[in-house]
Amino acid sequence: MDNFLMTRKDLIKTIIKDSQSREHPNLWKRTLQLPINTGKIVTLSGVRRSGKTYHLFNLINQLLKNKVSAEKILYINFEDERLNLTTEELDQILQIYQELYPHLKLSECFFFFDEIQEVPGWEKFIARIHSSVNQNIFITGSNAKLLSKEIATALRGRSITFEVYPLSFSEFLNITSPNLDAFKSTDKAKIIGSFSRFLRQGGFPELIDRDDDLSEKILQEYFNVMVLRDLVERYKISQASILKYFCKRVVGNSAGEFSVNKIYSELKSQGYQIGKDTLYAYQGYVEAIYLARFISKYSHSVVKAEMSQKKSYVIDQGLGSAIDYKFSQDRGRLLETTIALELLKHDRQIAYQQNGSQCDFVVIDQGKVKEVIQVADNLASPETKKREIRGLMMAAKEYELKSGKIITFDQKDELSVDGINIEIIPGWEYCLQLDTSLS
Numbered sequence: 374m375d376n377f378l379m380t381r382k383d384l385i386k387t388i389i390k391d392s393q394s395r396e397h398p399n400l401w402k403r404t405l406q407l408p409i410n411t412g413k414i415v416t417l418s419g420v421r422r423s424g425k426t427y428h429l430f431n432l433i434n435q436l437l438k439n440k441v442s443a444e445k446i447l448y449i450n451f452e453d454e455r456l457n458l459t460t461e462e463l464d465q466i467l468q469i470y471q472e473l474y475p476h477l478k479l480s481e482c483f484f485f486f487d488e489i490q491e492v493p494g495w496e497k498f499i500a501r502i503h504s505s506v507n508q509n510i511f512i513t514g515s516n517a518k519l520l521s522k523e524i525a526t527a528l529r530g531r532s533i534t535f536e537v538y539p540l541s542f543s544e545f546l547n548i549t550s551p552n553l554d555a556f557k558s559t560d561k562a563k564i565i566g567s568f569s570r571f572l573r574q575g576g577f578p579e580l581i582d583r584d585d586d587l588s589e590k591i592l593q594e595y596f597n598v599m600v601l602r603d604l605v606e607r608y609k610i611s612q613a614s615i616l617k618y619f620c621k622r623v624v625g626n627s628a629g630e631f632s633v634n635k636i637y638s639e640l641k642s643q644g645y646q647i648g649k650d651t652l653y654a655y656q657g658y659v660e661a662i663y664l665a666r667f668i669s670k671y672s673h674s675v676v677k678a679e680m681s682q683k684k685s686y687v688i689d690q691g692l693g694s695a696i697d698y699k700f701s702q703d704r705g706r707l708l709e710t711t712i713a714l715e716l717l718k719h720d721r722q723i724a725y726q727q728n729g730s731q732c733d734f735v736v737i738d739q740g741k742v743k744e745v746i747q748v749a750d751n752l753a754s755p756e757t758k759k760r761e762i763r764g765l766m767m768a769a770k771e772y773e774l775k776s777g778k779i780i781t782f783d784q785k786d787e788l789s790v791d792g793i794n795i796e797i798i799p800g801w802e803y804c805l806q807l808d809t810s811l812s
Contacts (some may be wrong), residue, residue, distance in 0.1 A: 376383070377754060378529075379424065381462070381465075382465070382469055383467060384455055384456075384508050385456075385465065386469055386472075386473055387471045387579065388449065388453065388455070388456070389414045389447060389448075389449070389469070389470060389473060390473070392446075392448040392449070392450075392503070393443045393444065393446060393448075394443070397430045397433065397434050398725045400427055400430055400431050400434065401427075401544070401547075401548050401578070402544075403424065403427075403428065403537060403540075403544060404541060404544060404546070404718075404719075404808065405428065405496075405537065407428055407431075407432050407535065408533075409432065409435070409436070409509075409633075410509070411533060412508050412509075412534070413531060413532055413533040414503055414508075414510045414511075414512065414528055414531055414532040414780060415510070415511045415512070415514050415532070415533055415535070416511075416513070416514070416532050416533070416534045416535070416536070416538050417429070417511070417512070417513040417514075417534075417535050417536075418513070418514055418515075418516070418517055418534055418535070418536055418663075419513075419515070419536055419537035419538060419663055419715060420515065420539070420599075420662070420664070420688045421515045421595060421599060421603070421662075421663075422537070422539075422577050422579055422595055423537045423538055423539045423577065423578075423663075424513075424539070424540070424576070424578050425487070425513040425537045426450070426513065426539055426567070427578065428513075428537060429448070429487060429513065430699070431474055431486045431510060432485075432511065433446055433448065433483075433485065434695075436483060441525060442482065444477060445473050445477060445481060445482045445483060445633035446482070446483050446485070447466075447470055447482060447483070447484050447485065449466060449486055450483040450487040450488060451486065451487060451488050451489050451490075451491040451492055451747070452487070452491055458492050459492075459493075460492065460493050460494035460498075460639065461495070462776045463492060463495065463498040464498065465594050467479070467502070467506065468523050470702065473508065479506050479507050480506065480507050480508075482507060483509040484502065484507060484509060484510045484511065485511045485512075486499070486510070486511070486512045486513070487512075487513050488513055488514060488515060489512045489513070489514055489767075490514040490515065490516050492646060499512060499528065499776065500528050500529075500531070502631075503528070503531055504531075513537075513604060515662060515663065516603065516607075516661055516662055517543070517660065517661045517662070517663060518661040520658075524603055526631050538576070538676050538714065538718045539575060539576035539578070539688070539689045539691075539714075540576035540577070540578060541576065541715055541718045541719070541797060541804070541807075541808075542568065542571050542576075542711075542715060542801065542804035542805065543804060543805055543807070543808045544648070545567070545576055545581075546564065546567050546571075546805070548581055549567055549570075549581060549643070550563055550564070550567055555802070555805070558717065564801055565783060565801060567801075568799075568800060568801035568804070571689065571690075571702075571711070572690060572695075572704065572707045572708065572711055572800075573585070573652055573690075573694060573701070573707075574588055574590070575593070575689040575690050575691020575693075575694070576691070576739070577591075577592070577689060577691065577692070577694055579591060580691065585683070588695070589694075590690065592689075592691055592692050592694075592695035592696070593695050593696065596620070596624075596664075596692065596695070596731070598615050598639045599620075599623070599662055599664055600613075600616065600620050601613070601661040604616060604620075604658055604659075604662060608658055612647060612651075615640065615647055616655060618640070619655045620655075620661075620664060621696060621707070622636050622639075623659050623664065623665050623685055623687070623695065623701050624664070624665065624687045624692070624693050624696045624697050624700070625693075625696070625697035625707060626685050627665070627687040627690075627693050627697075627700060627710045628684070628685075628686060628705075628706040628709040628710045628713070629684065629685065629687050629706070630683070630684055631656075631667060631682075631683050631684065631685040632682070633649060633652045633653055633656060636652060637649050642749060645787070646780070657703055663688050664688055665685050665686060665687050665688055666684060666685070666686045666688065666713070666714075666717060667683040667684070667685050667686075667726075668684045668686065668713065668723060668724055668725055669681050669683060669724050670682060670683075670724060670725055670726070670727055671724035671725065671726050671735050671737070671742065678724065684725050685715045686702075686710050686714060687710060688714070689714070690710045690714065693707075693710060694707070700786070704750045704782065705748075705749060705750040706746055707752055707773075708780070709733060709748040709780060710780075711800065711804075712733075712734070712746070712748050712780055712800060712804075713734065715803075715804050715807055716734065716736065716807070719807045719808070721736050722736070722737040722738070723735065723736055724735070724737060724769070726764075726767075726768045727784050728767060728768075728771065729767060730760070730763045730764035730767050731764050732745050732746070732747060732764045732765055732767070732768035733746060733747050733748045733764075734746040734747075734748070735768060735772070741772075742768075742772040742774070743774075744774070744777070745765055745768040745772065745774060745777040745778070746765075746777065746778045746779075746780060747761045747762075747764055747765045747777070747778070747779045747780070748779075748780045748781075748800075749761050749779060749780075749781055750781065750782050751781055751782060751783075752779070752781060752784055752797065761779050762779070762788075762790060762795065765777040765778075765779060765793075765794055765795060766791065767792060769793050770791075770793070774793075775793060775794060776793065776794040776795070776796065777793060777794075777795055777796075778795070778796050778797075778798055778800075778803070779795060779796070779797045779798070780798055780800050780803050781797060781798070781799060781800065782799065782800055783799045783800075783801075784797055784799065785797060785798060785799055785802070
């Protein structure tokens, strides 16, 4: 074997050994708990820096506590700039691992492959391992397309996928201010203060102990990496400046109806030449890398829902604030974006309703609307209160519901209008309820 291959082999051995000797600190407890011994390939998909790797480390710590030998745990981060593996070199990883530990049965080991989408052809590699070597496989990636649509065909139902988002408010609060009691006035004030910070800073774990100025710079760097590395490089996009403009418009539009036609007209008026089909492709890319989520208008018809005008929500309200100044100053849109993300983080299927008046969210379970929700920063204005109640009432009546919620920043009340019970609830309280009572 030539010197280059020998060097690559030594490097992989070093990476394996280093990962096995690493002491993982006590990690924050996340709501999502990953299963072990499912016989499935467990995949974690989500935006960069949302905590996918830490979920793997939590699982590794759990295995070590259960007396699994560190030698039996293989962890590789494919974003390690030293690796830069080709498809053909993937198989060498297991060969080298077996050379390191010839006494081990590979079928009894645990394989953790982080950001594996960086290597072309990874799907066949994982499928081959699962079918002939080992079923304890855990993989992560920052691209929804690679870990959903393509994995479904490549792995033929042998995988189970979990989406990882930045911290929910309850997770954020448990880390920054644990053991608070909302029934104590002093603690309640702290919770409201934490919620205000959460609206502004968002839930990326790295920012927990950062000040505002540094947090903003870090979030802007996240955005640049997503645009340049995950989009421009991965999708071979030549018009990078137009793509960046498009991404900023998606972020700045959070909590509003999203229109490719509008962006197309804006670009055309500025003298840029780009087709609508390309912009629609950009929209798909943006969602694929988890920069934003697009929510459909509710319809009993799946086709009509998919073809409907979408509302967009940036993947993290703090990221949105760092990229778009107007968004950062609009607490109503910040609050609506936060509530949308909290619902998604708690695995709720949501859409919006528009039938004369708009209802911000309908929560769907088994094809039926189970809850209707409006979001408003405050209801001090009689016109705002009337508008929010009207939209909620129309949606509740359409879906034969007896109640609905209006989520505000800090107002709390109960109303009854035309037989519909309306609960006005502070955003922080609703977010904490999601962990325990929303079903």
